[in-house]
Amino acid sequence: MKKPLLILVAGGSASGKSTVVTEILDKAGLEDVLILKHDDYYLDQSDLPLEVRYMTNYDHPSSLDNELLHKHLISLMQGKAIEKPVYDFVMHTRSKAIEHVVSKPIIIVEGILILENEQVRDLSDMNLFVELDDDTRFIRRMLRDMNERGRTLESIISQYERTVKPMYHKYIKPTKRFADVIIPNDRRHDIAVDLIVTKIKQILGERS
Numbered sequence: 001m002k003k004p005l006l007i008l009v010a011g012g013s014a015s016g017k018s019t020v021v022t023e024i025l026d027k028a029g030l031e032d033v034l035i036l037k038h039d040d041y042y043l044d045q046s047d048l049p050l051e052v053r054y055m056t057n058y059d060h061p062s063s064l065d066n067e068l069l070h071k072h073l074i075s076l077m078q079g080k081a082i083e084k085p086v087y088d089f090v091m092h093t094r095s096k097a098i099e100h101v102v103s104k105p106i107i108i109v110e111g112i113l114i115l116e117n118e119q120v121r122d123l124s125d126m127n128l129f130v131e132l133d134d135d136t137r138f139i140r141r142m143l144r145d146m147n148e149r150g151r152t153l154e155s156i157i158s159q160y161e162r163t164v165k166p167m168y169h170k171y172i173k174p175t176k177r178f179a180d181v182i183i184p185n186d187r188r189h190d191i192a193v194d195l196i197v198t199k200i201k202q203i204l205g206e207r208s
């Protein structure tokens with residue numbers, strides 16, 4: 001098996017990381033792709049009471065199990081399968097489920113802090129950063145968290161002010177400097193997507 005192509009996709013919460021990844025894959029006509037969410041690698045907190053878990057700073061690098069992610073990426077890059085944790089956003093911890101995940105020729109990992117860890121960056125072939133202003137991201141996150149993550153408006157606002165916004169500016173935005181391409185999600189970004197698609201095809205061609 002050829003070495004898989006690893007792409008890391010960072011950007012603030014609700015900046016459009018998943019949406020842009022879908023756009024890239026559709027445009028490239030790529031199907032044999034493994035998409036991993038860094039969110040699944042939040043540390044297990046099942047030993048803590050729920051009230052304490054509510055207060056965890058989920059936008060700080062220390063909330064993520066990068067050691068496990070790194071180990072899993074090494075295995076996947078060697079063509080081996082992994083047993084991946086599955087995160088439960090309602091209970092704020094890992095769920096009891098474990099997912100058996102097989103390696104694919106293209107591996108994409110999305111996450112707010114995916115470009116923060118040097119060991120993970122060292123494995124990557126291409127780093128992308130999706131950019132969107134704070135206000136639009138806040139509105140999109142609010143709608144998503146109420147509809148999909150079981151949150152109240154009050155909890156979304158207080159979490160945003162306490163951790164999401166300050167951590168974005170302290171830890172997430174600075175990782176833009178590690179990006180090969182910055183994708184603006186508040187205006188046309190078809191040129192950025194085309195360049196990325198061309199580069200993916202070039203690397204895959206060289207490896208075949």
Ligand SMILES: Nc1ncnc2c1ncn2[C@@H]1O[C@H](COP(=O)(O)OP(=O)(O)O)[C@@H](O)[C@H]1O
Pocket residue numbers: 011012013014015016017018019020140141144185
């Ligand atoms: N260009 C866009 N225009 C309008 N809505 C968008 C756009 N990009 C993403 N969204 C919406 O914003 C929300 C967050 O997008 P998503 O791709 O899930 O972000 P992320 O993966 O960064 O958290 C989703 O509801 C998505 O449909």
Ligand SMILES: Nc1ccn([C@@H]2O[C@H](COP(=O)(O)O)[C@@H](O)[C@H]2O)c(=O)n1
Pocket residue numbers: 012013014039042058059088089091092093111112164
């Ligand atoms: N228990 C948790 C864990 C994480 N979050 C938030 O998720 C955001 C990252 O996910 P995106 O899909 O938005 O990139 C991050 O900003 C955390 O605040 C949470 O609310 N609860």
